[in-house]
Amino acid sequence: MSERPTVHTEYEMQTSEPWQSDSSGFLENEKIRTRINLINEEIKRCLLDEDGEPKQLYETVRHLILAGGKRLRSLLLILGCEAVGGTLVDALPFAVATEFIQTASLIHDDVIDEDDLRRGVETTHKKYGEKMAIISGDLLVGLAIKLIGERATPQLLTSVATAGIRMCEGEAADLLMSQNKAQTYTTKAALDIIRMKTVAFMTYAAKVGAILGKATEEQSELLMKYAEDLGFSFQIRDDILDIVATQNGTGETGLSDLNRNVSNFVLAHTIESSSPRKKKELIRKLDEGDVDFAFERIKEMKSIEYATETAKEFMEAAKDRIRGTNFSNGELLMLLADFAVKRQY
Amino acid sequence: MSERPTVHTEYEMQTSEPWQSDSSGFLENEKIRTRINLINEEIKRCLLDEDGEPKQLYETVRHLILAGGKRLRSLLLILGCEAVGGTLVDALPFAVATEFIQTASLIHDDVIDEDDLRRGVETTHKKYGEKMAIISGDLLVGLAIKLIGERATPQLLTSVATAGIRMCEGEAADLLMSQNKAQTYTTKAALDIIRMKTVAFMTYAAKVGAILGKATEEQSELLMKYAEDLGFSFQIRDDILDIVATQNGTGETGLSDLNRNVSNFVLAHTIESSSPRKKKELIRKLDEGDVDFAFERIKEMKSIEYATETAKEFMEAAKDRIRGTNFSNGELLMLLADFAVKRQY
Numbered sequence: 001m002s003e004r005p006t007v008h009t010e011y012e013m014q015t016s017e018p019w020q021s022d023s024s025g026f027l028e029n030e031k032i033r034t035r036i037n038l039i040n041e042e043i044k045r046c047l048l049d050e051d052g053e054p055k056q057l058y059e060t061v062r063h064l065i066l067a068g069g070k071r072l073r074s075l076l077l078i079l080g081c082e083a084v085g086g087t088l089v090d091a092l093p094f095a096v097a098t099e100f101i102q103t104a105s106l107i108h109d110d111v112i113d114e115d116d117l118r119r120g121v122e123t124t125h126k127k128y129g130e131k132m133a134i135i136s137g138d139l140l141v142g143l144a145i146k147l148i149g150e151r152a153t154p155q156l157l158t159s160v161a162t163a164g165i166r167m168c169e170g171e172a173a174d175l176l177m178s179q180n181k182a183q184t185y186t187t188k189a190a191l192d193i194i195r196m197k198t199v200a201f202m203t204y205a206a207k208v209g210a211i212l213g214k215a216t217e218e219q220s221e222l223l224m225k226y227a228e229d230l231g232f233s234f235q236i237r238d239d240i241l242d243i244v245a246t247q248n249g250t251g252e253t254g255l256s257d258l259n260r261n262v263s264n265f266v267l268a269h270t271i272e273s274s275s276p277r278k279k280k281e282l283i284r285k286l287d288e289g290d291v292d293f294a295f296e297r298i299k300e301m302k303s304i305e306y307a308t309e310t311a312k313e314f315m316e317a318a319k320d321r322i323r324g325t326n327f328s329n330g331e332l333l334m335l336l337a338d339f340a341v342k343r344q345y
Numbered sequence: 346m347s348e349r350p351t352v353h354t355e356y357e358m359q360t361s362e363p364w365q366s367d368s369s370g371f372l373e374n375e376k377i378r379t380r381i382n383l384i385n386e387e388i389k390r391c392l393l394d395e396d397g398e399p400k401q402l403y404e405t406v407r408h409l410i411l412a413g414g415k416r417l418r419s420l421l422l423i424l425g426c427e428a429v430g431g432t433l434v435d436a437l438p439f440a441v442a443t444e445f446i447q448t449a450s451l452i453h454d455d456v457i458d459e460d461d462l463r464r465g466v467e468t469t470h471k472k473y474g475e476k477m478a479i480i481s482g483d484l485l486v487g488l489a490i491k492l493i494g495e496r497a498t499p500q501l502l503t504s505v506a507t508a509g510i511r512m513c514e515g516e517a518a519d520l521l522m523s524q525n526k527a528q529t530y531t532t533k534a535a536l537d538i539i540r541m542k543t544v545a546f547m548t549y550a551a552k553v554g555a556i557l558g559k560a561t562e563e564q565s566e567l568l569m570k571y572a573e574d575l576g577f578s579f580q581i582r583d584d585i586l587d588i589v590a591t592q593n594g595t596g597e598t599g600l601s602d603l604n605r606n607v608s609n610f611v612l613a614h615t616i617e618s619s620s621p622r623k624k625k626e627l628i629r630k631l632d633e634g635d636v637d638f639a640f641e642r643i644k645e646m647k648s649i650e651y652a653t654e655t656a657k658e659f660m661e662a663a664k665d666r667i668r669g670t671n672f673s674n675g676e677l678l679m680l681l682a683d684f685a686v687k688r689q690y
Contacts, residue, residue: 052510057517108483112476131457134479135517138453141486142509149502154495157502161491165397168484172402175476 026339031332035078035088039071042096050143060128060136061143065103067119070343072234072336073205074098079336080209080223083327090212093151097144098205101160104140105167105201107133112171113262156211163204170196174263185283190239190268191232198238199231222321226333229318234340236311239265240304241345243295265310267294269303308341315341371684376677380423380433384416387441395488405473405481406488410448412464415688417579417681418550419443424681425554425568428672435557438496442489443550446505449485450512450546452478457516458607501556508549515541519608530628535584535613536577543583544576567666571678574663579685581656584610585649586690588640610655612639614648653686660686 026032047062074095081091109115110123111133117123125133141164148156174193177185206227210220243266271279274297285293298304318337322330371377392407419440426436454460455468456478462468470478486509493501519538522530551572555565588611616624619642630638643649663682667675 052514054514054518054521056521057514060517105483108479112479131520132517134453134457135513135520138450138482138486139510139513139517141483142506142513145490146503146506146510149506150499152497152499152502154497157494157497158491161487161494164487165484165491168480168487169397169399169402172405172477172480172484173399175480176399176401 024335024338024342026335026343029332029335031329032075032335035075036071038088038092039074039078039095039099042092043099046096046143046147056128057132057136057139060124060132061139063121063127063136064107064118064124065099065140067121069099069103069119071099072340073102073201075336076202076227076230077205077209077212079329079332080206080215080227081213082209082329083223083325083333084210084213084215084219085328086209086213091209093147094156094208094212097147097160098208100140100144100147101164102201104137104144105171107137107140109171111137112175153211156208159204159207159211163201166196166200170194170198170200177263185263185268185271187265187268187272190263190265193263194232194235194265198235199228202227202231202234219325219327222325226318226321226337229314229321230337230340233311233314233318233337236265236307236314237341237343239267240307240311241343243267243298243304266298266303266307269306270294270298270301273301273303311341369680369683369687371680371688374677374680376674377420377680380420381416383433383437384419384423384440384444387437388444391441391488391492401473402477402481402484405469405477406484408466408472408481409452409463409469410444410485412466414444414448414464416444417685418447418546420681421547421572421575422550422554422557424674424677425551425560425572426558427554427674428568428670428678429555429558429560429564430673431554431558436554438492439501439553439557442492442505443553445485445489445492446509447546449482449489450516452482452485454516456482457520498556501553504549504552504556508546511541511545515543515545522608530608530613530616532610532613532617535608535610538608539577539580539610543580544573547572547576547579564670564672567670571663571666571682574659574666575682575685578656578659578663578682581610581652581659582686582688584612585652585656586688588612588643588649611643611648611652614651615639615643615646618646618648656686 043065047058047065051058077095077098078088078091082088106118107124110118111125111130115123116126121127123133124136128136148160152160170193173196177189177193203224206223207220210223215223242264271282274282278297282294282297315337318340319334322333322337327333388410392403392410396403422440422443423433423436427433451463452469455463456470456475460468461471466472468478469481473481493505497505515538518541522534522538548569551568552565555568560568587609616627619627623642627639627642660682663685664679667678667682672678
């Protein structure tokens, strides 16, 4: 991938929008919408098939997963499968299982991070209690394994399990790092956590898609590298949105990452760039919940600009992976990369 | 199974001990000890192989699983495999995965039930915090899937997933039932919960063992029925021990089931057998934490005797399944049934 890749005209068109553009054109794309609609329909169908007892448990399970979500990971899995010649239908059960596992991790993470809002609705534990939330996350994992059970191969299963293990490690690392901000809160550490919590699962989604589409080793590698870059850009944008939304007072989650024990790339940059004295002061203020003080420091250190630039670099790297390939629906992978950093939600 | 089965002399010897005997001879049996030791060694080996980061997460994972445990489900899986001609070695990875999943469910259940002690040590969340406990349970599921991933077939995976789903349903049903003692706390409801929380997983363990040992359909059915009866006798004995230990003041968990939101077969009998007025009074006293009052009522209604008789009936039914078969190590399955109801811990 070191030589200058051939640039397809269609890709040029997609990426010729000015960087500042608000919209990536992602959701307006008919093919993207078709795929997201299909994933949503299949999720609903699978959950209706699994309408077991007690009713309240299944209601709890449906709460967050039917509240929407970007379906980014399942879309990535489907696009990865299609890219190398597989069909949407081959990928669909695994796409749904991916959303089940992702939602399970969100439900448990929200309990752990004590979040109140998610996807515009109350978090599962806020609405149904922590106990039901823990069980419903476990149930979603069981449902996911059942869903892929009939079609799984050792290679696929090992990928899924490894991604799950990495997510747990990431969540634990995040928890531990946030408890010790002064020593461990660096951009490198934040990227390490993003690698475990977000990127590992994205890479797995692409890998599973590639396996299902019968990709060559080279194609599979390429899709995984793309997913890795995409994952970083996506999560850094997430961290920016968290800060910006809080700053604008439009943040659904109120003060969000800044006063919870969750790492944030923007904040990591601010802390890292501060002098020892200022670093100590900032951490103390954060522990006291003085978010306004933190905002001022974030502005002063230009951390949002730094994070935006970093996200953009990862996005460009992701696109570079795809340029010059003959992947089917390659333009959708390009669009997905644009969306990762341009999205407002 | 309706005709009088042939009784093997060796089984007669095993079951000729008086019912009141304190020991079932289970742990003194060399073959049983060999298998439990092997399971324990393999668990340790697998956990050392998986010594990832962050260290504290893996320390949390090891805490409960290395604290011991009866290894009943993994033993059942191994004995099921051996019964039909499979080898111990074939069954071992699945036995370890079974213990991982079982331990994951215990860690999460303890968070949900707010328990302080388990297997003679502090519960995981008590020692490492609820957050790490939730993550470590999730991690154990990931490790289990990875462990069986390379050897799993659709049939095996579907069995594992279904057992997991039933356990979640059982835990939720238990939670909901305990919140509404007056209307739902019956022996039938308690047995339903035992069926979901304990029996489903035992049946799965036997089924996986049977599949691994290449059992015939008939052999597999028989082992599953045996596991079902074993599961009921085992859990009813567990419920008795919980009450008796509490009563003797030797209960590790203090007041245990009686003042937690966990169903108990003994208590269900007491409530069910009481007149409407007495039922109301008992539930009020339980809600107030008046355990002494509950003990008196349990004695009055002879609920421990009733539960002991029921457990014994299930144990005999389990043994009847095995009698007359030519299962390898069938005498160990008989011993296991004895142990289920005679054990003091």
